Amino acid sequence: MFSLEQLHGFVAVAEELHFGRAADRLNLTQPPLSRRIQQLEREMGVELLTRTRRSVRLTPAGRAFLADARRILELSEHATLSARRTSLGQAGTVSLGFTAVAAYSQLDSVLTAVREQLPHVDLVLREAVSSTLRAALLAGDLDLALVRPPADDPGLVTAPLSRETLLAALPAGHRLAGRAADPDVGDFDGEPFVMYSPSEARYFHEVLTGVFRAARVSPVFVQHLAQVHTVLALVRAGLGVSLVPAAAQRLRFDGVVLRPVGGLADAPVELDLAWRGDNDNPALAALVAAIAPSA
Structure with a gap:
């Protein structure tokens, strides 16, 4: 079976059509390059180059093989680069x-x-x-x-x-949404509240439970949900108010007003x-x- 060295030698000679220039390109002398081409031809059982004292020409078999040789070398380089990138975590x-x-x-x-x-x-x-x-x-x-x-x-x-911090999510017509001052945690005492599920949204449930316990307020939990966008949908429908992470601002829910809340620890989420x-x-x-x- 031919080697990559033999393919490199053949491609160089096929492109230069001159053994001397091809040898210089590969940083070789002419005799080892000639031996590589001869070994390649013996391995394949075909003549790839016609040599005279004045010229080097590709045979029909050589012209057909040149395209394949280039593809094999390109695939070899790609495979080597891919393996290196993978070992370094770059692929x-x-x-x-x-x-x-x-x-x-x-x-x-x-x-x-x-x-x-x-x-x-x-x-x-x-x-x-x-x-x-x-x-x-x-x-x-x-x-x-x-x-x-x-x-x-x-x-x-x-x-x-x-x-990130928590924001109050309020229906657009809610009393806390329209007043000038931002709401405080205490404003949620006795308020219908859309809460997070203690199983599917345990983290948010525990964060809000801790907030209300620390502030000694008791909202009235009307629903327990897992996803923030569903909480916002129920707030928009007027079922109650809620607290949502600041990233919820990116959802831009019409009919829901998001306001900062006093009495909260900075960035509790x-x-x-x-x-x-x-x-x-x-x-x-x-x-x-x-x-x-x-x-």
């Missing part, structure tokens, strides 16, 4: 999970980082709630996820990605990166470094 595939809120708060910056810093890494995206994403990480079905804390499952590694500590995907390590350099 490959990363399966990335994210929550619905993360889709309009942080996912765009993640995708931008991949496009700009890791253009040869392919992402396989999956949306789910944080508990489902953590289970998928542990099962090996995901490489990386944007999840709400705590991601304290044994085997998972986390790094903080972002923090957190989002983490999570991945399995024993995941040896080189592209995963490169992606984590691109998204969260301090991780």
